[in-house]
Amino acid sequence: MPLRFPSLDRYPDFLDLIADFDGGSLDGSGFWGDHRPVLTPEGYRAWVATLLAEGNTEIELPAGRVHCSYFWITDADDAWVGFLALRHTLNDFLFEQGGHIGYSVRPSRRREGHAHSALREALTRAADLGLDRALITCDDDNVASARTIESCGGVWEDTRSDKRRYWAATTPSDR
Template sequence: MSRHTDPVPHLIAPDARFQASFLVAMAEFRALGHGGPDDGSTAGVCLREYGDRWEDPEVFAEFVERFRTPCGPDSLLRYDVPCSTFWYVDGDTYLARIAIRHRLTPYWLELGGHIGYDVRPSARRRGHATGMLRAALPIAAGMGIDPALVTCDSTNSASLKVIEACGGRLEDVRDGVRRYWVPTTPGRRG
């Protein structure tokens, strides 16, 4: 496999060529307890659905295709709204995932917002979440989303710093979930 040499971390569509790095990242999530039957996180769903068989390149390619499918019965995450998922990578290394939901239902308005993300445990506290969210905002703007609702648990101080660094303005806190509106167009961001 040839080394991919982009100068900085960037967003891409999920790609099977990142299989080795992605699987190491998922092992990191599993080590933190993700993947159990009650884990509704994206990492949890991926681990339950494919974690015991995605070492096979053909199975991983199927996983990637389902992960890239924005909605419907073939989508791995089965969101009730169209959703575009991107991976944040550096060279050949998978760092993180970000999802942009194209519209909000009452559920997503209350709890999840337009944008959700996670960073692999070994890549945290290096500015990747902030860089990734900043890179995703123009994509959201291109989808007609402005501002974007981004939420985090009140106890997640790292995520609230990321959202605020990207111009997020706190609307309120509901049942322990902080709800921020983040401008997606450059003239509106702080």
């Protein structure tokens, strides 16, 4: 299973992962706006706690936020290769731009099938949340991500504000 819940014991891996992205997009990481972890052990622990809290449906979130389960994409050796966010519901912004699922794979580990495996597992987890289908978006010029989404059963609906929007069934029999 390529998806793991965030854990406190991966701080050195976190620093290496962030360095690999070199300022690039960290979709699915839980970084948004000014919400970025401080690159210290304490900042890392606070970030992980925030990620885990956002997935807890018993906790009330600030206005405009939706409950979201965050995962780390890992390989067969449990190396941390990326991020994935599974949003339980959509607000207006997520319906237009972000979708139910967002993900990114570190640049040095792309083109190895990690995004495909993680997205397939995320769709199964979306079914466990009661979603019949999930909205997945990517930048209009991100051909690799579009192919990944399509290979996991995503059906292109339209493009809005330079985002390709796909809907994918969450149960394997419907993909």
